[in-house]
Amino acid sequence: MATQEEFEPVIGLEVHAQLSTNSKIFCGCKASYGEPPNSLTCPVCLGLPGALPVLNKQAVEFAMRMVLAVGGTIQKRSAFARKNYFYPDLPKGYQISQYDRPLGEGGEIRYRLQDGEERVCRLIRIHIEEDAGKSLHPEHGENFTRVDFNRCGTPLLEIVSGAEMQSPEEAYNYLISLKQILQYLDICSGDMEKGQLRCDANVSVRPVGQKEFSTRTEVKNMNSFKGVQRALRFEIDRQVKLLKSGEEVQQATLLWDEKRQAAQVMRSKEESHDYRYFPEPDLVNLVISDDWIERTRQCLPEMPVARATRFVNQYGIREYDAEVLTDSKSLADYFEEVMAHFDDGQVAANWIQTELLGFLRESGQDINECPFKPQQLADLLARVTSGELSGKIAKSVFADMARTGQDAAVIIRERGLTQISDESMLLAIVEKVLSANQKNVEQYRAGKTGLLNSFIGQVMKATDGQANPHLVSQLLKRKLEE
Amino acid sequence: MDSYVPPYDATAVTRLIDAGAVIIGKTNMDEFAMGSSNETSYYGPVKNPFDHTLTPGGSSGGSAAAVAQKIVPIALGSETGGSVRQPAAFCGLFGLKPSYGSVSRYGLVAHASSTDQISPLASNVRDLALVYKTACGRDPNDSTSVAFDHPDYPGLLETNGKLRIGIQKECFAEGLDSEIDKVVRDAIKALEHDGHTCVDISLPSTEYAIACYYIITPAEASANLARFDGVRYGLRVGSDESLDDMYSKTRSVGFGREVKRRIMLGTYALSSGYYDAYYLKASKVRELIRREYEDAFSKVDLIVSPTTPTAAFRLGEKIDDPLAMYLSDIYTIPASLTGCPAISVPFSRMSDGRPVGVQFTASYFDELSLFQIAHILEHWI
Numbered sequence: 001m002a003t004q005e006e007f008e009p010v011i012g013l014e015v016h017a018q019l020s021t022n023s024k025i026f027c028g029c030k031a032s033y034g035e036p037p038n039s040l041t042c043p044v045c046l047g048l049p050g051a052l053p054v055l056n057k058q059a060v061e062f063a064m065r066m067v068l069a070v071g072g073t074i075q076k077r078s079a080f081a082r083k084n085y086f087y088p089d090l091p092k093g094y095q096i097s098q099y100d101r102p103l104g105e106g107g108e109i110r111y112r113l114q115d116g117e118e119r120v121c122r123l124i125r126i127h128i129e130e131d132a133g134k135s136l137h138p139e140h141g142e143n144f145t146r147v148d149f150n151r152c153g154t155p156l157l158e159i160v161s162g163a164e165m166q167s168p169e170e171a172y173n174y175l176i177s178l179k180q181i182l183q184y185l186d187i188c189s190g191d192m193e194k195g196q197l198r199c200d201a202n203v204s205v206r207p208v209g210q211k212e213f214s215t216r217t218e219v220k221n222m223n224s225f226k227g228v229q230r231a232l233r234f235e236i237d238r239q240v241k242l243l244k245s246g247e248e249v250q251q252a253t254l255l256w257d258e259k260r261q262a263a264q265v266m267r268s269k270e271e272s273h274d275y276r277y278f279p280e281p282d283l284v285n286l287v288i289s290d291d292w293i294e295r296t297r298q299c300l301p302e303m304p305v306a307r308a309t310r311f312v313n314q315y316g317i318r319e320y321d322a323e324v325l326t327d328s329k330s331l332a333d334y335f336e337e338v339m340a341h342f343d344d345g346q347v348a349a350n351w352i353q354t355e356l357l358g359f360l361r362e363s364g365q366d367i368n369e370c371p372f373k374p375q376q377l378a379d380l381l382a383r384v385t386s387g388e389l390s391g392k393i394a395k396s397v398f399a400d401m402a403r404t405g406q407d408a409a410v411i412i413r414e415r416g417l418t419q420i421s422d423e424s425m426l427l428a429i430v431e432k433v434l435s436a437n438q439k440n441v442e443q444y445r446a447g448k449t450g451l452l453n454s455f456i457g458q459v460m461k462a463t464d465g466q467a468n469p470h471l472v473s474q475l476l477k478r479k480l481e482e
Numbered sequence: 483m484d485s486y487v488p489p490y491d492a493t494a495v496t497r498l499i500d501a502g503a504v505i506i507g508k509t510n511m512d513e514f515a516m517g518s519s520n521e522t523s524y525y526g527p528v529k530n531p532f533d534h535t536l537t538p539g540g541s542s543g544g545s546a547a548a549v550a551q552k553i554v555p556i557a558l559g560s561e562t563g564g565s566v567r568q569p570a571a572f573c574g575l576f577g578l579k580p581s582y583g584s585v586s587r588y589g590l591v592a593h594a595s596s597t598d599q600i601s602p603l604a605s606n607v608r609d610l611a612l613v614y615k616t617a618c619g620r621d622p623n624d625s626t627s628v629a630f631d632h633p634d635y636p637g638l639l640e641t642n643g644k645l646r647i648g649i650q651k652e653c654f655a656e657g658l659d660s661e662i663d664k665v666v667r668d669a670i671k672a673l674e675h676d677g678h679t680c681v682d683i684s685l686p687s688t689e690y691a692i693a694c695y696y697i698i699t700p701a702e703a704s705a706n707l708a709r710f711d712g713v714r715y716g717l718r719v720g721s722d723e724s725l726d727d728m729y730s731k732t733r734s735v736g737f738g739r740e741v742k743r744r745i746m747l748g749t750y751a752l753s754s755g756y757y758d759a760y761y762l763k764a765s766k767v768r769e770l771i772r773r774e775y776e777d778a779f780s781k782v783d784l785i786v787s788p789t790t791p792t793a794a795f796r797l798g799e800k801i802d803d804p805l806a807m808y809l810s811d812i813y814t815i816p817a818s819l820t821g822c823p824a825i826s827v828p829f830s831r832m833s834d835g836r837p838v839g840v841q842f843t844a845s846y847f848d849e850l851s852l853f854q855i856a857h858i859l860e861h862w863i
């Protein structure tokens with residue numbers, strides 16, 4: 001596109017990740033989804049008069065994990081602040097957040113572009129805050145909005161990147177990487193469609209070569225990673241068009257409309273909120289000891305890159321396969337579970353990537369929803385490497401396992417699929433095949449040894465493919481060379 | 483909020499009930515604890531039991547009147563800048579503003595979270611000490627409550643120890659009623675007679691205490707009162723109009739003049755472009771005052787001053803002059819800003835019979851000295 005030769009976009013992302021703590025950030029209510037509206041509430045998260053917040057330690061610990069995992073600095077003294085605005089789903093009329101003294105500063109997210117090139121985006125800050133409730137807007141001609149406060153008070157982690165990304169694709173890959181880290185740390189489920197991960201973007205474009213940033217806009221309301229990419233593409237094009245026609249970009253907040261594939265101005269600079277931040281007097285400063293930081297560091301799980309390297313060394317699999325397998329923590333965990341009961345890493349890697357991932361893709365399931373356990377897959381693979389099952393039969397057994405969740409042993413028994421490795425049984429069939437093909441036997445003995453495969457094929461056919469091909473070949477050779 | 487029934491009890495109330503106290507009822511007070519005369523109350527003002535044309539003080543005027551009228555032996559009030567000590571002085575009672583963080587604020591409707599303290603009123607020191615001892619202590623539901631090993635106050639009232647008492651000279655200046663001046667000096671003489679040492683001290687930054695207080699507490703209140711928006715409880719007006727209309731109508735109709743004045747003040751002080759000049763500056767002044775008190779308590783055990791510049795004034799006398807009203811808390815505000823405990827002792831009376839309070843301020847968590855000094859003066863009353 002011509003525009004990209006003259007202008008370059010500058011993108012910064014502000015991501016809100018819902019922390020998967022047991023309880024809410026300032027009260028004992030369960031942090032959970034899908035419960036009846038307003039069933040997970042108490043005086044604190046409903047903001048009743050006189051109720052006071054008490055900080056959830058687990059939420060702090062989760063945030064600390066994130067700061068450490070991205071190489072940021074944990075501030076030993078951070079503070080909470082009130083962000084004031086009115087909205088029905090915000091029961092206190094302010095959100096408890098962190099403002100001038102966030103929990104974490106700095107750090108970086110590494111991600112790969114489609115062509116494999118690695119990029120690094122620096123982070124500005126990471127802080128914790130409370131989520132608001134959920135407004136359920138009118139349906140079917142109702143003239144009122146309902147509010148569900150179950151989500152209110154769920155801990156959020158806000159991760160603010162520098163304005164360093166230069167394309168929607170980069171933003172997309174940054175988000176993929178960020179989600180991977182959150183999932184590895186086991187602190188956020190990371191499903192953007194479910195609102196567990198939310199992303200606002202700051203966008204500006206500037207003439208190539210210009211150092212200063214131009215006027216930026218904020219784009220909100222993207223509900224998927226691809227949606228972020230599309231919204232950014234839209235907004236960049238819009239800004240470039242404006243600049244090219246000699247107009248100016250106005251500072252504003254825009255809402256992305258996925259249905260219409262367009263972003264609309266929600267409020268201009270003049271209408272922007274004054275949140276009147278001030279220190280939250282109901283909470284004391286958050287003081288984090290060196291000891292606590294150290295203990296959290298010790299407990300950090302192995303991150304994707306380190307894990308992939310270990311997979312290559314420990315299980316002898318190819319580097320590419322290791323990267324695919326460590327793509328999500330649950331997939332990597334699955335692979336390692338298989339390897340706890342099986343010893344050929346490359347075979348396991350191949351099966352997981354082709355058969356298992358193929359099946360999951362087709363059925364639209366997640367690895368966590370896989371109908372059979374890693375140990376069951378390990379058992380199937382062991383039957384292949386031992387020669388009990390041919391690869392072809394094993395795949396059909398796999399299909400049944402995927403369908404029913406049954407053990408391979410059960411399927412094999414029920415379908416009578418065990419490979420025939422009984423020598424005396426196979427010998428009888430071999431002799432039958434040879435005696436029926438006397439002419440070919442003579443030709444073979446005269447030197448046309450290529451005929452062996454046709455003999456094998458006939459034995460396999462006579463056994464419905466269940467004969468152990470290796471053994472059949474041996475027996476045939478022995479008989480033919482007698 | 484007239485018909486609002488809270489679904490839970492405040493920690494302080496629960497502790498009193500657990501100790502066998504019987505809660506008779508809730509008392510009248512200034513709206514959202516904002517006022518010094520009880521006249522901003524939604525229900526109309528409480529009258530002073532000594533003279534029904536006088537204010538009982540505020541904001542916790544109802545609590546003070548109930549004790550002074552002997553309806554109850556003890557009562558709790560809500561202190562933000564003198565709301566218990568001033569009514570105690572106006573009604574001839576003992577009133578304690580505890581150290582910030584000693585009585586849990588859980589369940590106390592917040593006015594200014596950084597100075598609010600639930601505070602007891604009683605007609606004698608032993609009752610006061612007993613209520614305080616029962617209500618105080620760390621509460622896991624209030625992050626700002628402090629774990630402190632409280633002594634057995636009611637059992638330790640008698641002491642032979644001699645205290646060093648600082649006379650805060652800034653208080654004995656223009657604005658102080660001459661009769662009150664004399665009452666406080668009589669109290670000082672009584673203490674000297676008992677062998678305690680009284681010395682003049684100066685706390686120059688207290689000059690800015692009122693200005694500082696009327697920036698910080700409205701700022702906090704502007705946020706604390708945002709929840710009264712008509713969405714979940716309380717009054718709702720204009721619900722068939724736009725959301726903004728509902729908010730603005732509900733709050734315009736629902737809040738009284740004084741409350742609206744303070745919400746406006748606080749919102750202004752926190753607004754972008756004014757924050758540094760007001761809220762931030764006030765926070766610095768507050769720190770300065772705190773340090774001055776800390777410094778003073780390295781030299782003296784207690785600081786003595788009048789509780790109020792005048793005795794109980796007439797209902798209606800200051801209601802149209804907010805500044806004059808604010809000045810009635812001039813001596814009580816510093817302890818609220820610093821978090822120090824302070825007590826008002828009903829030492830004597832004006833020639834016309836109106837009660838007068840003498841205030842003692844102690845260092846953080848030294849409530850014991852306050853009870854002891856009050857108990858000494860109790861013998862003289």
Ligand SMILES: [Zn+2]
Binds near residue numbers: 045
């Ligand atoms: Zn709750």
